[in-house]
Amino acid sequence: MTDSLHLLLTWTPFLLEGFAWNVFIAVCAVALGSSLGALLAWLRVGARAKPAAIATRISTILGSVPTLALIFYAVFVLPNEIVLPGAGIVLQVPPWAKAVLGLAASPLSFTAESLVVAYRNYRKGDIDAAMLFIPTWINVFLISFVASSAASLVGVSELVSRCNTVIAASETNVMVPVYLYCSLYFVATSLLFTAMINRLKRSRLMVRTHRRMALAHAAAHG
Numbered sequence: 001m002t003d004s005l006h007l008l009l010t011w012t013p014f015l016l017e018g019f020a021w022n023v024f025i026a027v028c029a030v031a032l033g034s035s036l037g038a039l040l041a042w043l044r045v046g047a048r049a050k051p052a053a054i055a056t057r058i059s060t061i062l063g064s065v066p067t068l069a070l071i072f073y074a075v076f077v078l079p080n081e082i083v084l085p086g087a088g089i090v091l092q093v094p095p096w097a098k099a100v101l102g103l104a105a106s107p108l109s110f111t112a113e114s115l116v117v118a119y120r121n122y123r124k125g126d127i128d129a130a131m132l133f134i135p136t137w138i139n140v141f142l143i144s145f146v147a148s149s150a151a152s153l154v155g156v157s158e159l160v161s162r163c164n165t166v167i168a169a170s171e172t173n174v175m176v177p178v179y180l181y182c183s184l185y186f187v188a189t190s191l192l193f194t195a196m197i198n199r200l201k202r203s204r205l206m207v208r209t210h211r212r213m214a215l216a217h218a219a220a221h222g
Contacts, residue, residue, distance in 0.1 A: 004177040011166045011178075018162035019185050025096055025158065026145035029103035033144075034137070036104070037111025044116050055112065063109030067147050071102030075154045099151035103144050110140045135197045142193045146186060159185060 043055040062070075075098045082091045114133050121129040152161035163182050167175050 003172070004174055007166075007170060007174055008177065008181050015159060015162050015166070015182060015185075018157060018159040019182075021096065021151075021156060021158040022145065022148040023189075025099055025103065025148045025151055025156070026141060028100045029148070030107045030141045030144050032100060033104035033107030033109075034111045037108040038115060040108070040112035041115035041119070044112070045119050059109045059112035062105040063113070065105060067103060067106055068150050068153070070105050071099055071150055071154055074098040074102045095155040096151065099148070099154055099156055103147055103151075106147070107140050107144055111137070138193055138197050142190055145189065145193075149186075 037059065040055040040059050044052045044059075075095065078093060078098055078101070080093055082093060083089070084091065114136060118130040118133040121127075148158065149160045151158050152164075159182050163178050166178050170178075
């Protein structure tokens with residue numbers, strides 16, 4: 001037990017660097033997906049029938065394709081380098097960028113669907129229902145964050161990949177302690193975001209309750 005703890009403490013900086021890659025990939029994927037999803041939502045509510053139908057179709061298709069399949073598709077279809085014509089400049093396309101593209105599909109589909117619902121609720125005057133987009137969007141980030149572990153399958157040196165490195169470098173069988181230790185990173189982050197979601201929901205509930213009490217008070221003394 002003591003040897004395992006010493007091993008984990010020794011490798012913790014190395015594992016934390018991998019965990020930082022998980023966070024970075026998730027943030028980039030959600031930022032990219034949310035931006036493109038917002039564009040599709042805008043087309044669905046503000047464009048003509050044909051562009052709106054195309055935007056709806058795109059968000060539906062991307063939402064139904066498994067994330068892992070999209071990551072592998074991005075890895076094997078996209079080139080490893082891009083040559084800028086006329087400039088002679090070669091741009092490398094790293095595996096993490098391809099993982100970001102694959103992971104961006106899920107938040108893209110969610111944002112495209114949920115923003116349309118939020119917009120319709122806002123137009124009806126139901127502000128509380130429209131604001132529910134925020135805590136559910138945080139939930140999407142959490143899902144993308146956990147799914148970022150799949151980036152290890154395409155060569156990204158993130159937390160799971162580094163777990164395998166630690167296990168391979170050890171002279172003893174420490175697979176279970178290493179994986180349990182690294183799972184705590186995801187669990188702790190998930191609990192943090194869950195607490196944020198619950199706090200947002202409670203604050204919205206408090207605001208709504210206060211508003212209703214104010215309206216009831218005004219009606220009673222009107």
